[in-house]
Amino acid sequence: MEKIIKIDPVTRIEGHLAIKVEVADGKVYKSECSGEMFRGFETILRGRAPTDAQFITQRICGVCPISHGTASVFAQEKAFNVTPPTNGRLLRNLILGANYIQSHLIHFYHLCALDFIDIAAITAYQGKDDDLTDLRDWVKTQLASKQLYPAVPFLPRYDAKYAENFELNIAAIKHYLEALEMRRIAHQAAALFCGKIPHAAVFVPGGVTEMVTIDKIEGYRSIMEKLLKFINSSYIPDVVEVAKAFPEYFKLGSWKGNYLSAGVFPENNERTQNLLPAGVIIDGSLSTIVESSFSEDTGYSYFSSASGLHPFSGDTVPAAHKNNAYSWLKAPRYRGKAMEVGPLARALVSMKDSSNPLTVEIMKLTSDLSLEPSALVSVLGRHAIRALEARVIAKKCLEWISQIVPGEPTITKFTVPASGRGVGFIEAPRGALSHWIKVEDGKIDNYQCIVPTTWNCSPKDDQGIPGPVEQALIGTPVVDPDNPIEAARVVRSFDPCIACAVH
Numbered sequence: 001m002e003k004i005i006k007i008d009p010v011t012r013i014e015g016h017l018a019i020k021v022e023v024a025d026g027k028v029y030k031s032e033c034s035g036e037m038f039r040g041f042e043t044i045l046r047g048r049a050p051t052d053a054q055f056i057t058q059r060i061c062g063v064c065p066i067s068h069g070t071a072s073v074f075a076q077e078k079a080f081n082v083t084p085p086t087n088g089r090l091l092r093n094l095i096l097g098a099n100y101i102q103s104h105l106i107h108f109y110h111l112c113a114l115d116f117i118d119i120a121a122i123t124a125y126q127g128k129d130d131d132l133t134d135l136r137d138w139v140k141t142q143l144a145s146k147q148l149y150p151a152v153p154f155l156p157r158y159d160a161k162y163a164e165n166f167e168l169n170i171a172a173i174k175h176y177l178e179a180l181e182m183r184r185i186a187h188q189a190a191a192l193f194c195g196k197i198p199h200a201a202v203f204v205p206g207g208v209t210e211m212v213t214i215d216k217i218e219g220y221r222s223i224m225e226k227l228l229k230f231i232n233s234s235y236i237p238d239v240v241e242v243a244k245a246f247p248e249y250f251k252l253g254s255w256k257g258n259y260l261s262a263g264v265f266p267e268n269n270e271r272t273q274n275l276l277p278a279g280v281i282i283d284g285s286l287s288t289i290v291e292s293s294f295s296e297d298t299g300y301s302y303f304s305s306a307s308g309l310h311p312f313s314g315d316t317v318p319a320a321h322k323n324n325a326y327s328w329l330k331a332p333r334y335r336g337k338a339m340e341v342g343p344l345a346r347a348l349v350s351m352k353d354s355s356n357p358l359t360v361e362i363m364k365l366t367s368d369l370s371l372e373p374s375a376l377v378s379v380l381g382r383h384a385i386r387a388l389e390a391r392v393i394a395k396k397c398l399e400w401i402s403q404i405v406p407g408e409p410t411i412t413k414f415t416v417p418a419s420g421r422g423v424g425f426i427e428a429p430r431g432a433l434s435h436w437i438k439v440e441d442g443k444i445d446n447y448q449c450i451v452p453t454t455w456n457c458s459p460k461d462d463q464g465i466p467g468p469v470e471q472a473l474i475g476t477p478v479v480d481p482d483n484p485i486e487a488a489r490v491v492r493s494f495d496p497c498i499a500c501a502v503h
């Protein structure tokens with residue numbers, strides 16, 4: 001029997017996403033991913049002072065503003081021919097590192113955990129933990145009254161199989177609450193060096209307008225140690241337990257993918273070395289990124305702009321009533337191919353180097369779980385890599401904080417040339433992010449962003465080739481069409497942010 005299922009909106013993600021899947025014989029055979037709003041940052045930026053861009057583009061998102069601000073100053077640094085001093089580079093890494101950790105925590109605990117963890121288990125909880133007792137009584141009332149308000153994060157939910165391990169359920173619910181506090185202190189750590197979160201005030205081409213003091217260094221170190229402890233004692237063990245409870249999700253959510261990592265956390269001021277390296281994997285082979293290989297199709301997107309343009313000549317003209325269009329996302333392509341970006345892409349590129357710290361973590365985890373590394377190309381693989389990445393980044397932040405030298409400069413002076421252009425590549429938590437700036441007469445002539453979720457949730461390109469999430473959904477079993485949790489789990493494993501994607 002064939003059936004069309006619409007999940008609209010997909011909840012517990014950022015922004016407005018609709019998924020349509022067509023199911024036959026209990027499996028998805030076709031899918032469409034639609035971003036459902038227009039924003040227009042690229043249009044807003046035209047004609048403005050280039051050095052406004054890092055402040056305006058941070059407003060694209062409250063979850064990953066640091067990545068947008070950093071991509072913007074990277075693009076300007078290319079256009080203005082300036083590099084930051086070591087303190088400036090380290091401060092950027094430290095601010096971004098704290099933002100990455102809070103982003104991975106929100107994704108696992110507050111957006112995805114309830115796809116797997118049974119919140120109803122709390123009704124049997126007999127402990128004396130105040131937070132959990134309150135939550136138990138609240139859930140009991142909600143279940144009894146059947147007044148299940150959609151605005152509440154826990155209920156209603158799909159009627160499906162959740163984890164049966166009582167200890168896992170209670171531990172994860174407890175950590176769900178603790179992760180709220182961990183995210184708060186992660187923001188606090190970043191704000192020590194960037195004034196405020198979200199939408200940091202310190203980013204400029206050439207570095208960071210923050211003087212470093214010993215008390216801020218020690219404040220940051222102490223918070224990062226707490227975050228590392230939580231990652232070690234809760235985040236990674238919880239992901240491992242979920243993996244043990246749902247091993248079938250090491251087989252779901254994969255596609256015959258191509259992968260792009262833009263590289264992140266530079267280890268030198270010229271950004272030729274990154275903690276998580278840059279690279280492109282097409283048909284299994286690794287190559288370096290070539291700027292001329294980027295383009296964006298608009299055939300199925302609500303834009304009248306020409307299709308297939310390179311981002312330096314990209315255009316963003318909305319066309320809300322365009323025939324055949326089904327998404328406000330453009331369809332980014334690299335050498336004409338759909339690319340998955342995000343933790344899996346970063347891991348696959350990193351794994352070409354056996355000494356990379358993420359590779360070392362991955363090899364240990366897969367060996368502990370008796371898995372082939374290829375099992376990571378899956379729903380659970382994406383979750384596991386994020387957790388391991390959080391540990392790698394926290395440990396590195398503790399090294400970088402020791403390398404900061406108080407009193408040394410954090411910024412290199414520069415002048416804005418009358419004309420120039422540059423691209424800023426960075427890995428945001430959700431994947432490869434690039435900002436492309438063209439300056440004429442000292443003003444922004446064109447500004448285009450190619451954003452992680454635009455890659456992952458892209459609609460079909462002009463050749464009719466679906467985007468990565470659309471392809472990853474194919475073959476997903478849907479046991480009960482009224483409760484398509486399997487499809488939701490696949491989509492959420494990509495951590496979509498549609499606010500970013502439509503920018």
Ligand code: NFE
Pocket residue numbers: 014060061062063064067068428429430431433451452453454496497498499500501
């Ligand atoms: Ni709005 Fe973002 C990240 C960026 S996603 S969260 O990570 O850039 O597309």
